[in-house]
Amino acid sequence: MGWVSRMGWVSCMGEPTGFMEHGRELPRRRPVPVRVRDWREVYEPFDEASTRTQGARCMDCGIPFCHDGCPLGNLIPEWNDLVYRGDWEEAGERLHATNNFPEMTGRLCPAPCEAACVLGISTDPVTIERIELEVAERAWSEGWVTPKVAAVATGKRVAVVGSGPSGLACAQQLARAGHAVTVLERAERPGGLLRYGIPEFKMEKHVLDRRLAQLRAEGVELVCATAVGMAPPPAHGGGEGSEPGEPGRPVEGGRSVRPGEGGRSVEPGRSVRSVRSGEGGRPVEPGELRGIGAACASDVRSVSARDLLRNYDALVLATGATVPRDLVVPGRELAGVHFALEYLKPANLVQEGAIERSPIDAHGRHVVIVGGGDTGADCLGTAHRQGAASVVQLEILPEPPRVRSADHPWPVWPVILRTSAAHEEGGTRRWSVSPSSFVDDGTGRVGALRGTEVRQSVEGGRTIFEPVDGGEIELPCDLVLLAMGFVGTELRGAVAELELALDARGNVAVGPDWSTSAEGVFACGDAARGQSLVVWAIAEGRSAAAAVDRWLMGESGLPAPLAPGQAVLR
Numbered sequence: 001m002g003w004v005s006r007m008g009w010v011s012c013m014g015e016p017t018g019f020m021e022h023g024r025e026l027p028r029r030r031p032v033p034v035r036v037r038d039w040r041e042v043y044e045p046f047d048e049a050s051t052r053t054q055g056a057r058c059m060d061c062g063i064p065f066c067h068d069g070c071p072l073g074n075l076i077p078e079w080n081d082l083v084y085r086g087d088w089e090e091a092g093e094r095l096h097a098t099n100n101f102p103e104m105t106g107r108l109c110p111a112p113c114e115a116a117c118v119l120g121i122s123t124d125p126v127t128i129e130r131i132e133l134e135v136a137e138r139a140w141s142e143g144w145v146t147p148k149v150a151a152v153a154t155g156k157r158v159a160v161v162g163s164g165p166s167g168l169a170c171a172q173q174l175a176r177a178g179h180a181v182t183v184l185e186r187a188e189r190p191g192g193l194l195r196y197g198i199p200e201f202k203m204e205k206h207v208l209d210r211r212l213a214q215l216r217a218e219g220v221e222l223v224c225a226t227a228v229g230m231a232p233p234p235a236h237g238g239g240e241g242s243e244p245g246e247p248g249r250p251v252e253g254g255r256s257v258r259p260g261e262g263g264r265s266v267e268p269g270r271s272v273r274s275v276r277s278g279e280g281g282r283p284v285e286p287g288e289l290r291g292i293g294a295a296c297a298s299d300v301r302s303v304s305a306r307d308l309l310r311n312y313d314a315l316v317l318a319t320g321a322t323v324p325r326d327l328v329v330p331g332r333e334l335a336g337v338h339f340a341l342e343y344l345k346p347a348n349l350v351q352e353g354a355i356e357r358s359p360i361d362a363h364g365r366h367v368v369i370v371g372g373g374d375t376g377a378d379c380l381g382t383a384h385r386q387g388a389a390s391v392v393q394l395e396i397l398p399e400p401p402r403v404r405s406a407d408h409p410w411p412v413w414p415v416i417l418r419t420s421a422a423h424e425e426g427g428t429r430r431w432s433v434s435p436s437s438f439v440d441d442g443t444g445r446v447g448a449l450r451g452t453e454v455r456q457s458v459e460g461g462r463t464i465f466e467p468v469d470g471g472e473i474e475l476p477c478d479l480v481l482l483a484m485g486f487v488g489t490e491l492r493g494a495v496a497e498l499e500l501a502l503d504a505r506g507n508v509a510v511g512p513d514w515s516t517s518a519e520g521v522f523a524c525g526d527a528a529r530g531q532s533l534v535v536w537a538i539a540e541g542r543s544a545a546a547a548v549d550r551w552l553m554g555e556s557g558l559p560a561p562l563a564p565g566q567a568v569l570r
């Protein structure tokens with residue numbers, strides 16, 4: 001059977017009835033009692049035959065709605081079919097044509113493409129994400145992923161601030177276009193939330209390091225422990241919020257060192273700790289001393305954004321949306337109440353061998369996580385691996401339905417109950433609960449969380465939560481993790497120094513060409529979009545790279561999958 005596909009090539013969809021003959025299948029997760037004893041990824045391998053069978057389920061739709069679900073514009077039916085036929089190398093080519101880091105989205109993406117898959121109208125959608133991962137890993141293991149060094153250097157220099165997926169995708173695209181790219185990152189090591197937010201059991205860090213080696217081989221310079229912007233970047237608790245006397249306390253008397261502390265500014269390019277000595281009196285390298293629980297390395301240098309603008313032809317801000325939403329209730333200041341990232345970062349530092357034990361360890365603790373989303377689930381899985389005595393996860397919203405409701409018809413992203421691997425490992429989820437205070441245990445540490453059950457309603461277009469009569473609760477706990485999302489990018493640092501305009505939601509405002517209000521300065525990723533997903537960060541990084549390339553050269557051959565603010569199916 002053969003016909004001319006929408007791509008204009010003869011398509012021979014290998015198994016035209018595959019979607020009727022094969023059910024959806026995914027690899028098994030490792031048994032819970034085994035996997036909570038280690039930090040390795042939770043899925044067992046998926047064999048080649050199973051992956052090819054799953055590829056056969058793709059209908060090669062005339063209108064592939066899966067494309068509309070994905071901001072990257074992934075060529076999904078093409079690689080599904082190539083996998084079915086066993087042409088893994090070509091499938092890898094097509095995967096990389098639209099995505100710089102498919103091995104990451106293949107592990108981390110909530111897969112809006114699958115929510116939009118046409119097969120999902122009547123049965124289970126194609127396992128697009130798993131096929132993506134298998135193709136990506138095959139490409140790595142066969143040695144097909146190699147550095148793509150630009151043939152011609154343009155002589156232009158670009159500085160990218162922030163090394164999360166958006167900054168890295170942008171940097172890689174610009175380097176491939178021939179520009180000299182430097183990525184500046186204030187944390188100890190590059191990767192943004194891929195390294196210090198997302199736990200190992202979702203993505204082991206060698207996956208990130210392997211890709212970083214490719215970027216370096218392509219000429220991207222990665223400079224860490226360097227904060228851009230004259231004002232001090234906030235650490236969001238961390239050192240200060242750490243618990244007195246607990247093991248693994250941060251350096252410098254329990255405080256993470258930040259540039260310009262106490263309001264003083266730091267000279268550009270100068271390390272605030274460059275004079276301190278390490279073991280045996282040797283000088284400490286920037287980034288060697290870890291900013292445990294803090295957003296930046298303890299030994300961070302400060303670099304002026306204006307200086308960067310003088311030394312580079314363009315500046316891209318990919319600084320993320322790192323300001324966490326706080327819970328302003330009585331007792332918030334008690335020891336043992338932390339933002340999620342104050343907890344997740346040191347847990348990741350333990351895994352990379354930088355510290356022996358986290359200063360905020362859940363071992364033996366009764367943990368309450370406030371926030372029922374993915375960040376909360378990452379705290380949950382981490383707490384179980386650390387040996388928590390109990391974990392309760394609270395969510396103010398009511399429990400979502402298990403299947404699509406009429407409000408979320410195919411192909412939009414459905415609000416349904418999602419049970420991640422971490423939820424399978426234990427803990428209790430409670431819905432429609434709003435915390436009202438934290439109770440002191442008599443020593444200055446949290447001893448309980450008080451709250452109330454709430455009822456959600458909509459009044460005048462606004463969602464409100466009313467307490468339910470008799471719904472008061474008190475949960476004994478000695479560790480509380482606030483995972484209620486992020487309100488946006490930090491307004492100090494580079495944003496303040498460059499006096500950048502913000503949009504109505506407080507993100508860095510960008511025009512249609514990703515340019516900010518400052519000449520030669522561009523922004524992408526969570527810094528411009530607000531809290532989002534890895535796949536959006538990559539898509540924005542790629543699109544911003546094309547805009548920067550055009551701005552520098554007058555034209556660009558780089559792909560631009562997105563316009564700023566563009567949404568896919570909702």
Ligand SMILES: Cc1cc2nc3c(=O)[nH]c(=O)nc-3n(C[C@H](O)[C@H](O)[C@H](O)COP(=O)(O)OP(=O)(O)OC[C@H]3O[C@@H](n4cnc5c(N)ncnc54)[C@H](O)[C@@H]3O)c2cc1C
Nearest residue numbers: 162164165166186192193228319320525526532533534537
């Ligand atoms: C705990 C957690 C788990 C998540 N899990 C998932 C998931 O499973 N799947 C998914 O799709 N999405 C997930 N997300 C969301 C996803 O990680 C983000 O949307 C994505 O990382 C945003 O990429 P980014 O490059 O814009 O910003 P980030 O990854 O936040 O990177 C920004 C970087 O900029 C650096 N920076 C900031 N200011 C400065 C400065 N002044 N100077 C120098 N450097 C600076 C920061 O240190 C950081 O490294 C998760 C988020 C969190 C918090």
Ligand code: SF4
Nearest residue numbers: 058059061066117118
């Ligand atoms: S919508 Fe689903 S079945 Fe159709 S082409 Fe995309 S992955 Fe295949």
